[in-house]
Amino acid sequence: MHNPQLNANGDLCHLLSIEGLPREVLLHILDTASSFLKVSTREVKKVPLLRGKSVFNVFFENSTRTRTTFEIAAKRLSADVINLDVTRSSTAKGETLLDTVDNLVAMHADMFVVRHAASGAPHLIAEHLHRIGRADVHVVNAGDGRHSHPTQGLLDMYTIRHYKKNFTDLRVAIVGDILHSRVARSDINALITLGAAEVRAIAPETLLPAEIKTLGVQVHHDMTSGLRDCDVVIMLRLQNERMNGTLLPSAREYFRCYGLTPEKLALAKPDAIVMHPGPMNRGVEIHTDVADGSQAVILPQVTFGIAVRMAVMGILAGN
């Protein structure tokens, strides 16, 4: 199977998903992010790596937070950043996704940061660029449907490595709506590639894909067995529309069974870290005391996210 994100030399030309990326590529991104972390703490928070380049944030689905982190990362690399809220403009007038892309290419875009509600949309764009002979334009997936959110996966790996130093001895639990979560798929792929000892998926059957085990995870239906002796607990956001009674009876029952409380967290290792991709639903998937507790590393995740996105854009621009 042709891997559309690597060029003939095996270098990264797009970041579309974690799946299919070799360990060395992932580690190279994390190492590069380390060097960028310092930039954000300097008085002049800029490096000239992307000077003169145009980065287009093309968000077909709203997300102020993710778009902002990409914008900050691109600006710290000295790129010109153009934000397009496509949900309100061209597609509303009936323009197709690829027509929009062609127009932006004609405006001399160097990089697209794409968010789309449909799984696979960034792949479609990358293939189209290849077909029209514009493989020099890079695509960064900022979240597509239920499929992938690779920069989130990478920043989660950065966070884990920061606190736990290596991956091979780790037991990681991912809790919540794995069925609809692009973050879960990215984290699972990254953890497996980086050699985590055990990746657990904890959720009721209604929130798990039918063949989840083929991704390499152990499935647990209850927190007691699932959290035991874990080094890392990744909580997923539960979207409001999942609580309408067809997948789960209620938010209250979900919190009782799968919400992370201090008591449940005590089952994990004493030095376990708690992560969340944000935005959090306090009292739905996570208890306030845990969210604000000493084991939570949710805000450092955000800081590392900027460095990771700088690393991804920097590496792509160099390839």
Next chain:
Amino acid sequence: MTGQTLHIRNARLIDPANGLDRQLDLYIVDGHIATIGQAPQGFPHARTIDADGLIACPGLVDLSTRLGAIEPELGAAVAGGVTSVACPPDTRPPLDEPGLVERLVRRTDTLGLARVYPIGALTQRLDGQKLAEMNALTRAGCIAFSQAKQSIVDTRLLLRAMQYAATFGYPVRLRPQDQFLAGDGVAHDGEVAARLGLSGIPTAAETVAVTTALLLARETGVRLHLSRLSSAAGVALVQHARQSGLPVTCDVSIYHLHLSEADIGYFDSNSRFDPPLRSLSDREALRQAARLGVAAICSDHTPVDADGKQLPFGEALPGASALELLLPLTLQWAAECALPLVSALARITCDPAAILGIAGGSMRVGSAADLCLFDPVETWQVNADTLRSQGKNTPYLGRQVTGRVRMTLVGGRIVYQR
């Protein structure tokens, strides 16, 4: 239409309906097969077609062809050796009015390419709420009734539809899929859907609908055909029902014999099918069902223009252009499972003809000379230029296939030649 008088020389004749596979000459008089082997008495000096190295078989019969634009698609049919096609009722507008059916029949008759057999709508507008005028539609030319891709959610209406069709002996064809279980799914609810984050269609969407249809068919005595089964469990249910004496038939699409969910790769929208491509073990079961003759093979030809496919996987239109690949992919399947051609070709000639209750699909003396002459070893590349169909949408784009139609005859007339 008066056909020609022709002498087809030295072809390897394969007629699955009669178990024939021999090198013999074929004589066509006035559009009908006059004799096989010896020239008929008083056979005039006629045009001779030298078919050295070619196989002559009955023109292929396709159980499900979506026409889109009629002329190019019927051109694609004869280019693929297909001389009879059944057209499902989900045309625009659907085939629920006798006038629409008559117009379709008239137009396709005038073209004189492949023969078109309309399948009428089982319910008005295919909405699953009110029965269509099956008697009037039959008079207009419909040979069976179906809901195309729509389900009848109301099982009482489904029972009534079957009872009514059974009253007149009209066959009913159903594409079994439970609408609620299928939901907004776009791919088999398996490994690939888990990997790519695609919403899944569980196998139960098929088995629940098959079970319901089989139970109601037994209840009503209707002649039931189940279209485009996609799962091992689905064909197992049909096989079991047949063994217990229910005269139910079924088909599988040619692509489902070759492809699986793995062919979606990284979101290849040409591999989006309805029903979805399922697992490798499902594919094996479908191949086995076709090998045993439990299932016939159909093209499920669905031409889709580029705009309908250049979309994210879940938004792309399902289906593939298939008429011109039906023969080569059937040959490939036969070779892979070491099935003699006389058996393999039955699945796309006499078996579907029997299911449709039409005359084609055999080379019986006296029957209309609907024939396909093909080179079994010629290899060709599938691409936008080699496909006559307006639909260039197929997962086989760019691939080489073996077996190429050289001539197609309908009623003794040469309607395609290369």
